[in-house]
Amino acid sequence: MQAARGASLSPGDDHGATTRTYVRLFAVVTVLVFVLDQVTKVIAVEKLQGRESIELIPGVLSLTFLRNPGAALSAGAGFTLLLSLVAIAVCVGVIRAATRLRDKGWAIGLGLLLAGALGNLMDRIFREPSPLKGHVVDFIDYGVFVGNVADIALTFAAVIIVWRAWRGVGLDGTREEKAPGKKKS
Numbered sequence: 001m002q003a004a005r006g007a008s009l010s011p012g013d014d015h016g017a018t019t020r021t022y023v024r025l026f027a028v029v030t031v032l033v034f035v036l037d038q039v040t041k042v043i044a045v046e047k048l049q050g051r052e053s054i055e056l057i058p059g060v061l062s063l064t065f066l067r068n069p070g071a072a073l074s075a076g077a078g079f080t081l082l083l084s085l086v087a088i089a090v091c092v093g094v095i096r097a098a099t100r101l102r103d104k105g106w107a108i109g110l111g112l113l114l115a116g117a118l119g120n121l122m123d124r125i126f127r128e129p130s131p132l133k134g135h136v137v138d139f140i141d142y143g144v145f146v147g148n149v150a151d152i153a154l155t156f157a158a159v160i161i162v163w164r165a166w167r168g169v170g171l172d173g174t175r176e177e178k179a180p181g182k183k184k185s
Contacts, residue, residue, distance in 0.1 A: 084133070
């Protein structure tokens with residue numbers, strides 16, 4: 001069967017883009033966000049540690065330095081080693097999944113997921129008190145909780161991944177067919 005000129009025979013193919021194109025996008029997002037996370041943490045340690053909070057938007061946003069031994073909102077503080085091992089497994093799984101990418105949304109979402117997981121994992125591996133039990137540097141204070149760039153990346157990753165899955169788009173860009181009688185979104 002032949003497609004119209006310029007059209008692709010492959011489902012999920014985006015105007016001739018290859019898996020390599022999406023893996024490259026995934027890698028660029030991962031590296032940029034990871035570097036941003038690490039640089040901001042170095043600055044936070046240097047400029048904020050031992051200081052009072054710096055209010056940026058009164059009652060909404062400030063810079064407050066803290067070291068978080070747990071996960072979100074310091075939950076699981078006694079399970080830092082387990083959190084580190086889970087983060088390693090997530091990173092391996094995301095990298096393996098990235099080899100099948102043929103969708104821009106998934107490439108960005110998985111890139112953000114890997115950057116966020118790696119960013120906080122680096123803290124757990126290399127920061128005090130010990131390898132795989134290190135405390136994560138948090139400094140962006142939203143009033144309810146304090147996080148970092150890696151946490152922001154993880155949040156956006158979750159939104160993008162849920163959105164793509166809800167829309168029925170696979171990693172390879174193929175769309176899930178809706179059951180008869182159901183509306184297409």
